[in-house]
Amino acid sequence: MTFAEVVQQSWGPMMEGLQITIQLTFLSIIFGLALGLILALGKVYGWKPLRWLCTAFIEIIRGTPLLVQIFIIYFGLPPYGIRLSPLQAAVIAFSINSAAYQAEYLRGAIQSIPSGQMQAALSMGMSAWQGVLSIILPQALRRVIPPWTNEFIYLLKYTSLAYIIGTPELMGQARFVASRNYEYFQVYVLAALIYLGIVLVFSEVFSWIERRVRIPGFDYHS
Amino acid sequence: MSKEKNVVLRMEDVHKSFGENHVLRGVSLDISQGETKILIGPSGTGKSTLLTCINMLTPPDSGKIWLLDQEITGSKKVNRLRQQIGFVFQDFSLFNHLTALGNVSIGLTKVKGLDRRKAREKALQELKQVGLEDKAASYPAQLSGGQKQRVAIARALAMDPQLILFDEPTSALDPELIGEVLAVMKNLANRGMTMLVVSHEMGFARSVADEVVFMEGGVIVEQGPPTQLFSRPQVQRTGEFLSRLSGLFGEEEEKQ
Numbered sequence: 001m002t003f004a005e006v007v008q009q010s011w012g013p014m015m016e017g018l019q020i021t022i023q024l025t026f027l028s029i030i031f032g033l034a035l036g037l038i039l040a041l042g043k044v045y046g047w048k049p050l051r052w053l054c055t056a057f058i059e060i061i062r063g064t065p066l067l068v069q070i071f072i073i074y075f076g077l078p079p080y081g082i083r084l085s086p087l088q089a090a091v092i093a094f095s096i097n098s099a100a101y102q103a104e105y106l107r108g109a110i111q112s113i114p115s116g117q118m119q120a121a122l123s124m125g126m127s128a129w130q131g132v133l134s135i136i137l138p139q140a141l142r143r144v145i146p147p148w149t150n151e152f153i154y155l156l157k158y159t160s161l162a163y164i165i166g167t168p169e170l171m172g173q174a175r176f177v178a179s180r181n182y183e184y185f186q187v188y189v190l191a192a193l194i195y196l197g198i199v200l201v202f203s204e205v206f207s208w209i210e211r212r213v214r215i216p217g218f219d220y221h222s
Numbered sequence: 223m224s225k226e227k228n229v230v231l232r233m234e235d236v237h238k239s240f241g242e243n244h245v246l247r248g249v250s251l252d253i254s255q256g257e258t259k260i261l262i263g264p265s266g267t268g269k270s271t272l273l274t275c276i277n278m279l280t281p282p283d284s285g286k287i288w289l290l291d292q293e294i295t296g297s298k299k300v301n302r303l304r305q306q307i308g309f310v311f312q313d314f315s316l317f318n319h320l321t322a323l324g325n326v327s328i329g330l331t332k333v334k335g336l337d338r339r340k341a342r343e344k345a346l347q348e349l350k351q352v353g354l355e356d357k358a359a360s361y362p363a364q365l366s367g368g369q370k371q372r373v374a375i376a377r378a379l380a381m382d383p384q385l386i387l388f389d390e391p392t393s394a395l396d397p398e399l400i401g402e403v404l405a406v407m408k409n410l411a412n413r414g415m416t417m418l419v420v421s422h423e424m425g426f427a428r429s430v431a432d433e434v435v436f437m438e439g440g441v442i443v444e445q446g447p448p449t450q451l452f453s454r455p456q457v458q459r460t461g462e463f464l465s466r467l468s469g470l471f472g473e474e475e476e477k478q
Contacts, residue, residue: 114315116311116313116315117315117317117318119279119311119315120309120311120315120316120317121317122279122301122304123277123279123304123307123309124304124305124308124309124328124329124333124377124378124381125301125302125304125305125329125333125381126301126329126332126333127301130332130333134328134332135317135319138319139318139319142319215318215319215361215363216361216363216364217360217361217362217363217364218318218319218361218362218363
């Protein structure tokens with residue numbers, strides 16, 4: 001088979017897989033961001049037990065393999081009455097995993113904002129919560145865009161692990177096609193090219209967003 | 223001559239330690255309506271700590287502070303009281319992600335609950351007071367140090383405070399930018415704003431201060447009108463400190 005024929009044959013199923021890959025990535029990065037933000041705020045501003053709890057959660061998630069986490073959620077929970085579809089299990093596992101990493105990026109960004117910003121907010125009568133929402137986060141979220149883009153790209157590629165529990169995402173579909181036409185090399189190269197293509201598109205999109213929200217005259221690196 | 227004076231801020235025996243370091247060792251001070259007091263003293267004496275004790279950014283260990291008839295220390299409504307106490311920082315601490323206008327109006331919308339249009343109007347008015355209405359759309363990083371500090375003063379003014387605390391407002395500025403900030407402050411003093419200023423600008427103190435307060439080692443050593451304190455200090459340490467200051471900033475005999 002020529003590469004063109006392989007492309008023609010696998011394009012349909014692979015595009016279906018890509019849709020699921022993107023769905024999986026976006027759901028996980030957004031849930032992960034929400035949970036990561038809570039963890040980061042808990043770790044920076046929380047009282048001691050909460051700080052400890054957030055740190056423990058982050059360390060456990062970062063210290064264990066993603067695949068183990070996926071297996072625990074998909075294969076480990078049904079005996080306890082929690083039965084999830086492969087897609088649900090994958091979204092939950094990726095969200096939790098990504099949250100731990102995003103929390104650390106966010107914490108770093110929050111702590112890089114000079115303490116005077118919060119002092120100024122408090123001294124004009126804002127509550128600490130208002131200070132976080134109106135002053136600290138708008139600046140911290142801008143700073144977190146570059147590492148966050150990294151996390152997005154990692155996650156997009158890590159979603160390929162979901163094929164193991166039978167999620168029909170891009171990698172799963174590639175395996176399915178290859179198992180029928182035996183063109184393993186060409187099918188997986190095609191899958192790799194598709195991953196590469198969307199990674200390039202999204203990193204361009206995020207650097208455009210980064211430029212759009214840049215504070216005029218303000219250099220983060222100084 | 224005794225004039226009925228309305229005391230805006232009263233401090234009684236304020237103490238503050240950081241670990242072993244006993245920074246404030248019993249400071250008592252009153253500031254009346256419309257008064258400008260200048261706080262001077264060697265570095266590490268607790269001048270800045272005293273200011274942050276007043277708005278409870280650094281809660282004192284003991285002692286009492288009142289704003290008008292409300293006790294600040296031990297109050298549950300610290301946020302409400304802070305609205306009434308402006309604070310101008312040495313390093314400006316403008317909100318980096320907001321324009322000059324945004325910096326001045328954010329307290330009005332978020333804290334005072336004004337609607338956007340009214341907040342904008344008032345913020346523009348305050349920027350005009352400090353001569354920066356044409357910089358309303360500029361971000362802090364696009365302003366000079368002097369302009370930043372004037373925006374910070376406008377930000378404090380916008381909240382209609384009972385008094386404004388200034389923590390070395392000109393010491394982070396290039397010499398040629400100090401004048402514009404002092405001019406704004408002088409104008410405020412003349413318009414009757416109550417101010418407590420940590421500053422070693424002797425010329426400024428001489429021309430606007432009702433009283434100069436010399437602090438050292440966590441206590442007030444001496445206080446009095448600038449003319450008296452500068453020319454006839456009662457305590458030897460005050461004299462020594464002032465003569466070193468004027469050696470640095472003041473008029474020295476000319477080189478022969």
